[in-house]
Amino acid sequence: MQPFKIRILGCGSALPTLKHFASSQIIEVRDKTFMVDCGEGTQIQVRRARIHFNKIFAIFITHLHGDHCFGLIGLISTLGMLGRTAPLHIYAPKELGPILKLQMDFFCNGLEYEVTFHEVDTSVAGIVYEDKSVIVKSIPLNHRIACCGYMFSEKPTLPHIRRDMIDFYRIPECYRNNIKNGADWITPEGEVIPNNRLTEPAAAPRSYAYCSDTKYLPELYKLVYGVNLIYHEATYCSENENRASLYYHSTAKQAATVALNAKAKSLLLGHFSARYDNENAILNEARNIFPNTYLANEMSVFDVE
Amino acid sequence: MQPFKIRILGCGSALPTLKHFASSQIIEVRDKTFMVDCGEGTQIQVRRARIHFNKIFAIFITHLHGDHCFGLIGLISTLGMLGRTAPLHIYAPKELGPILKLQMDFFCNGLEYEVTFHEVDTSVAGIVYEDKSVIVKSIPLNHRIACCGYMFSEKPTLPHIRRDMIDFYRIPECYRNNIKNGADWITPEGEVIPNNRLTEPAAAPRSYAYCSDTKYLPELYKLVYGVNLIYHEATYCSENENRASLYYHSTAKQAATVALNAKAKSLLLGHFSARYDNENAILNEARNIFPNTYLANEMSVFDVE
Numbered sequence: 024m025q026p027f028k029i030r031i032l033g034c035g036s037a038l039p040t041l042k043h044f045a046s047s048q049i050i051e052v053r054d055k056t057f058m059v060d061c062g063e064g065t066q067i068q069v070r071r072a073r074i075h076f077n078k079i080f081a082i083f084i085t086h087l088h089g090d091h092c093f094g095l096i097g098l099i100s101t102l103g104m105l106g107r108t109a110p111l112h113i114y115a116p117k118e119l120g121p122i123l124k125l126q127m128d129f130f131c132n133g134l135e136y137e138v139t140f141h142e143v144d145t146s147v148a149g150i151v152y153e154d155k156s157v158i159v160k161s162i163p164l165n166h167r168i169a170c171c172g173y174m175f176s177e178k179p180t181l182p183h184i185r186r187d188m189i190d191f192y193r194i195p196e197c198y199r200n201n202i203k204n205g206a207d208w209i210t211p212e213g214e215v216i217p218n219n220r221l222t223e224p225a226a227a228p229r230s231y232a233y234c235s236d237t238k239y240l241p242e243l244y245k246l247v248y249g250v251n252l253i254y255h256e257a258t259y260c261s262e263n264e265n266r267a268s269l270y271y272h273s274t275a276k277q278a279a280t281v282a283l284n285a286k287a288k289s290l291l292l293g294h295f296s297a298r299y300d301n302e303n304a305i306l307n308e309a310r311n312i313f314p315n316t317y318l319a320n321e322m323s324v325f326d327v328e
Numbered sequence: 329m330q331p332f333k334i335r336i337l338g339c340g341s342a343l344p345t346l347k348h349f350a351s352s353q354i355i356e357v358r359d360k361t362f363m364v365d366c367g368e369g370t371q372i373q374v375r376r377a378r379i380h381f382n383k384i385f386a387i388f389i390t391h392l393h394g395d396h397c398f399g400l401i402g403l404i405s406t407l408g409m410l411g412r413t414a415p416l417h418i419y420a421p422k423e424l425g426p427i428l429k430l431q432m433d434f435f436c437n438g439l440e441y442e443v444t445f446h447e448v449d450t451s452v453a454g455i456v457y458e459d460k461s462v463i464v465k466s467i468p469l470n471h472r473i474a475c476c477g478y479m480f481s482e483k484p485t486l487p488h489i490r491r492d493m494i495d496f497y498r499i500p501e502c503y504r505n506n507i508k509n510g511a512d513w514i515t516p517e518g519e520v521i522p523n524n525r526l527t528e529p530a531a532a533p534r535s536y537a538y539c540s541d542t543k544y545l546p547e548l549y550k551l552v553y554g555v556n557l558i559y560h561e562a563t564y565c566s567e568n569e570n571r572a573s574l575y576y577h578s579t580a581k582q583a584a585t586v587a588l589n590a591k592a593k594s595l596l597l598g599h600f601s602a603r604y605d606n607e608n609a610i611l612n613e614a615r616n617i618f619p620n621t622y623l624a625n626e627m628s629v630f631d632v633e
Binding site for chain 2: 071129
């Protein structure tokens with residue numbers, strides 16, 4: 024099975040702490056490397072994680088709070104110094120466009136690669152990016168300012184051909200693609216061998232939903248239903264539920280409820296408030312509702328399974 | 329003697345490394361806390377150094393390359409979240425003004441303190457800031473774009489009164505300020521006690537020059553002559569002298585030559601190129617010319633003596 028990995032570069036919230044960097048993750052799926060969010064210090068974390076800077080194909084920004092985008096100009100600038108030539112695609116709420124342009128015009132003079140800005144309508148669930156093997160959709164969230172999460176999904180792949188059956192029936196090379204695409208085989212004697220005896224189904228396509236930042240959305244689960252892994256912000260424990268609501272954030276219990284209702288396989292929590300010295304209380308609160316829960320942590324890697 | 333301390337928050341150069349943060353220092357002199365330069369990640373380092381964010385009175389930016397100013401907007405934003413009410417003064421080349429304003433208008437809506445922007449003319453050596461006890465002057469440098477260093481100097485203080493002499497001559501309280509300001513004392517018998525028998529000279533005022541980034545300037549020493557501590561960038565060793573010149577940077581030998589000619593007491597080197605795994609070669613090269621040389625390093629503190 025091809026890798027589908029989530030690397031945590033930062034999972035803190037707005038205030039700097041000794042423990043966490045601001046939000047950023049790397050998503051490796053099929054042959055692509057994406058970044059989601061790019062808080063201050065992200066380029067330092069990319070170096071620390073030993074990720075090849077120039078492999079980053081596109082960056083998806085959820086919303087325009089500093090802890091999710093202040094690292095962008097530094098990263099763009101560094102990619103230039105590292106000799107990048109391939110375009111970099113940035114998907115973000117449209118208000119980022121003019122701010123980034125002014126910064127780049129001044130600080131990134133003579134950049135030898137193109138930065139292509141794609142406006143994202145955060146108010147709808149729609150396709151933001153698509154290639155032959157991956158699709159990325161926006162997930163509208165409610166965080167006072169325009170904000171959306173992103174769902175990264177593999178596209179279904181063709182079934183695998185069973186080598187033993189191909190050999191047994193002496194099916195010629197030129198016909199194998201037809202079989203991959205669903206054709207049966209008719210032997211010289213006229214016997215029909217149904218496709219499902221000649222192939223094995225491909226692994227089910229996997230998906231990862233990144234949901235940060237948002238107040239609790241009871242209907243959110245419908246947009247991420249059946250997701251393999253969901254990252255949901257859990258800035259607070261339930262004892263701070265009022266504060267969470269006031270600042271348009273979620274509690275661990277609320278994050279777990281979304282994962283439970285979505286029938287997700289696993290839940291990853293992050294965007295921890297600076298008030299928590301350790302996040303075990305957050306973890307335990309979520310596990311009471313959704314046992315297969317994990318805490319994000321800088322440099323951790325999670326497989327989407 | 330009052331403290332005069334330099335705290336290194338970052339002393340790397342443009343590319344992120346596992347070892348160094350981008351340029352930033354804290355200067356504590358008399359009752360003031362200044363910052364010079366504010367590269368990406370500076371607010372993380374302020375936290376790490378356990379410096380009280382709200383003590384930072386003013387920030388001096390040398391030039392508008394990202395590794396010297398990309399941390400500014402994040403720091404300004406964080407100061408707001410921490411409830412700052414006192415104004416923050418920013419001294420920088422004028423081109424930063426509109427860029428910072430656009431960012432602040434968008435990201436720092438509702439900030440409850442004032443950010444006062446002061447344009448610095450980097451082409452002249454002039455007074456940039458002055459209060460009752462400290463003076464900050466610009467030091468023109470040559471780094472292709474507008475760039476200046478900053479010299480932080482204590483103002484001379486009044487001499488200390490000798491308690492033993494005051495008691496011996498029974499000099500009344502109301503006259504002591506006159507003596508501090510240079511007056512002699514005339515005894516009831518008409519004897520003149522000269523001021524220098526009643527006082528001890530105050531410690532000589534100290535100064536710190538921060539010179540980054542610049543190509544080698546053979547005349548620079550004149551502007552920092554007699555400085556106690558000079559920080560001079562030493563991006564490269566002499567083996568990369570051509571590269572240093574090409575990118576308007578300096579070698580360790582050149583930095584040491586400036587310190588030697590300036591008759592500085594000590595030299596602090598920084599702004600190390602990412603190509604050096606350890607900077608001992610840089611240190612040794614400088615010490616051959618100017619023995620009292622030290623390497624900057626994140627979280628190190630240097631006293632200006």
